[in-house]
Amino acid sequence: MTTEKDTAVAVTALSNYLVLHERMEGLGLANLDPSEQLDMFAFPRVRIPTGGSQIWELPTGEAVRSFDGIIVDWRIWRAWYDRPYRSDEKNPPACISVDNIWGVGTPAGKPFGRYECKTCPLNQFGSKIGPDGTPMAGKACPERTPLFILRPDEVLPWLLLLPGGSYTSCRNYRVDAKRESVWHFVTRFSLGTKTGQFTYSIVQFIRPAIPPESRKPNLLSVAEQQTLEAYHNALAPFLRRAATTVLSEGDREIGD
Secondary structure, three states: OEEEOOOOOOOOHHHHOHHHHOOHHOOHHHHOOOOOOOOOHHHHHEEEOOOOOOEEEEOOEEEEOEEEEEEEEEEEEEEEEEOOOOOOOOOOOOOOOOOOOEEOOOHHOOEEEEEEEOOOHHOOEEEEEEOOOOOOOOOOOOEEEEEEOOOOOOOOOOOEEEEEEHHHHHHHHHHHOOOOHHHHHHEEEEEEEEEOOOOEEEEEEEEOOOOHOOOOOOOOOOOHHHHHHHHHHHHHHHHHHHHHHHHHHHHHHHHO
């Protein structure tokens, strides 16, 4: 059972993030071997709500309008499904791309093979078909973005799979950061609603201001950046595997 909060989870100062103040050995990451199968099920999952809701249901059981964290990793991949989205069903994609350049599978009934994403008809606007068979404005094979979000008191990041409808807002947020990497500061995640042929939620990104009493801006120091980079490097093989699993096993979100 969740407990809904009317306000956002309070902004936590960067100095309170556990990972920034523990050696890798103290976090237990040294006990993991890269060959181990630490897949998506090992990472707490944040899901996009259905029906255009603007309330997150967090892995902690809380229902909130927004939450904060540091984006420690993301991927830009693609997945095309030969069946419409259904919230009660999982089906693996018929074609998948893990580099956003080449897809492998049977797109639109073609023989199994390797196909270039850039020229694929399924990567064109207007190629999407709605659940009722009606043509839509979006892409049949949109960009999918697994985000790994570090929370203050967590060792493993949370996993948020952005559907195609939220790709543009995520890309624009990363571009607006300009010379700063998004994993150098805290991001706030909230939800908006998009209505068209059906209504769904879209993820919104903002860089919140840290309260003045924290006496520290929303930006990691050089030493903290190095610590977080070491943390990311230790987890990188597991993050890639988890992102692959979440797509290949047919896990989808409304808005794809």
